[in-house]
Amino acid sequence: MLRILSYTSGVPMKFEALFRPLQVGPYKLAHRVAMAPLTRMRAERDSFSPRPLNAEYYGQRATKGGLIIAEASPVLSQGRGNPATPGIYSDAQVSGWRKVVDAVHAKGGIIFLQLWHVGRVSHSSYHGGAMPVSASAIPIRAEGMKAMTADGKLADYETPRALETDEVKGIVEAFRQGAKNALAAGFDGVEIHGANGYLLEQFLQSRSNQRTDQYGGSIENRTRLLLEVTQAAIDVWGANRVGLRLSPHGIANDSAEPDPMPLYTHVVKALDKLGLAYLHLIEPRSSGAGRADVHWENVPSAMVLFRPHYSGVLMTAGGFTGETANAAIAEGHADIIAFGRIFISNPDLPRRLERDYPITPYNRATFYGGEEKGYTDYPVYDELTPA
Numbered sequence: 001m002l003r004i005l006s007y008t009s010g011v012p013m014k015f016e017a018l019f020r021p022l023q024v025g026p027y028k029l030a031h032r033v034a035m036a037p038l039t040r041m042r043a044e045r046d047s048f049s050p051r052p053l054n055a056e057y058y059g060q061r062a063t064k065g066g067l068i069i070a071e072a073s074p075v076l077s078q079g080r081g082n083p084a085t086p087g088i089y090s091d092a093q094v095s096g097w098r099k100v101v102d103a104v105h106a107k108g109g110i111i112f113l114q115l116w117h118v119g120r121v122s123h124s125s126y127h128g129g130a131m132p133v134s135a136s137a138i139p140i141r142a143e144g145m146k147a148m149t150a151d152g153k154l155a156d157y158e159t160p161r162a163l164e165t166d167e168v169k170g171i172v173e174a175f176r177q178g179a180k181n182a183l184a185a186g187f188d189g190v191e192i193h194g195a196n197g198y199l200l201e202q203f204l205q206s207r208s209n210q211r212t213d214q215y216g217g218s219i220e221n222r223t224r225l226l227l228e229v230t231q232a233a234i235d236v237w238g239a240n241r242v243g244l245r246l247s248p249h250g251i252a253n254d255s256a257e258p259d260p261m262p263l264y265t266h267v268v269k270a271l272d273k274l275g276l277a278y279l280h281l282i283e284p285r286s287s288g289a290g291r292a293d294v295h296w297e298n299v300p301s302a303m304v305l306f307r308p309h310y311s312g313v314l315m316t317a318g319g320f321t322g323e324t325a326n327a328a329i330a331e332g333h334a335d336i337i338a339f340g341r342i343f344i345s346n347p348d349l350p351r352r353l354e355r356d357y358p359i360t361p362y363n364r365a366t367f368y369g370g371e372e373k374g375y376t377d378y379p380v381y382d383e384l385t386p387a
C-alpha cells in the first residue's frame with residue numbers, strides 16, 4: 001500500500017489529515033486540532049469577569065490558524081450554575097474577555113465564545129433565592145447528582161420553575177445580547193451551547209420538556225427555542241461565524257432522549273439549512289461532559305450517524321487521541337476534532353500531535369476552580385526536554 005507522508009521541517013508527519021488546512025466561515029484554519037470549550041471556574045469571583053490569568057491560559061493554547069472555543073459563558077445571570085464561571089452579560093466581563101481574545105489573536109489564533117444558559121443545572125443560591133428556570137418544572141433526579149451552590153457547596157437539585165411562554169422570548173434576547181457582547185469583546189464567532197443537559201437541551205428533550213405551548217410537544221416545537229436562539233446569533237454575526245454544539249446521545253446532567261435519532265436528525269437537518277460556521281457534536285462515549293471516563297461497548301458514533309445529514313463543516317469531540325482523530329478526518333467522518341482534557345494538560349497540543357511528541361496526562365483534581373496549578377503550569381514539550 002502506498003503511504004503518503006507530509007513533512008514539516010523534514011519530520012515525517014504521522015497525523016497528516018489533522019494538519020490539512022480548512023476554511024471555516026471566513027477563517028482559514030491551519031489545522032483541525034481545536035480546543036474544546038472547557039469550564040475551569042477561575043474567573044473573578046464577584047464580577048464573573050475573565051482575569052489576566054485566564055488570558056495567559058488561553059494565550060498558551062493559541063496557535064496560528066488554530067481554533068479555540070472558549071468556555072461556556074452565561075448570557076445572563078439567570079443562566080449561571082457554577083461559581084467563578086465567566087459571564088458575557090456585563091461591561092466588565094466584556095473587558096475581561098477582550099484581554100483573552102487579544103492574547104489569542106497575538107499568536108494568530110481564532111477564538112469563538114460558547115454562549116450558555118444552564119437552566120435547571122443551577123441552584124437558588126445564584127438567584128437571590130429564586131428557583132432556577134427550565135422548560136418544565138422537572139428537577140434533575142439522577143442518582144448521586146448534586147447542584148453546586150454559589151459558595152461551592154453541594155446541594156440537592158431543586159425543582160425548577162417552568163418559563164412562561166412570553167419569558168422564552170427573553171431567553172432568545174439574552175442570547176442575542178450575549179452574541180453582541182462577544183462581538184464587542186473581539187471574538188471571531190460564537191458557539192451556541194445546545195448540549196450536555198443545559199437549558200437549550202432541556203427544551204429539546206422530551207424527559208425535561210413537557211410543555212403544551214409552541215415550545216413543547218412535537219419535535220418541531222421542542223426544537224423551536226434552539227433555532228430561535230441560533231437565528232438571533234446569526235442576526236448579530238452572520239451564519240458563517242456561528243457554530244452550535246449538540247450531544248445527541250449524551251446523559252450529562254440527567255439528560256437522555258429515549259429515542260434520540262428522530263429528534264436529532266430533525267435538528268441536524270434544520271441546522272444544515274442555515275449555513276453555519278460548523279456543527280459541533282459530542283461523541284456519546286464521553287457523555288458526562290468529560291467528568292468521567294465512559295467505556296461503552298458498541299456505542300454509536302455521533303459523527304458517523306449525523307454526517308450524512310449535515311453538509312457543512314462538522315466538528316466532533318470526545319475521547320480522541322491523535323490516532324483516532326486523524327483517522328476520523330482521513331475517513332471523512334468529521335472535519336475538525338475538538339480536544340478537551342488533553343488540551344488542558346498539553347498547552348502545545350497541536351505541535352505535539354504534529355511532531356508525535358508524548359502527551360502529558362491531565363490531573364482531574366485541578367479541572368474546576370483554583371489558580372495556576374493545573375491551569376497555566378502545564379509545560380510545553382520543549383520545557384520537558386532541555387536541549
Ligand SMILES: Cc1cc2nc3c(=O)[nH]c(=O)nc-3n(C[C@H](O)[C@H](O)[C@H](O)COP(=O)(O)O)c2cc1C
Nearest residue numbers: 036037038039072286289290318319339340341367
Ligand atoms: C473540565 C471540563 C470542562 C468542560 N466544560 C465544558 C463547557 O464549558 N462546555 C461544553 O460544551 N463542554 C464542556 N466540557 C466537555 C468538553 O468540551 C469535551 O466535550 C469533553 O471533555 C470530551 O472531550 P475530551 O475527551 O477530549 O476531553 C468540559 C469537559 C471538562 C473535562
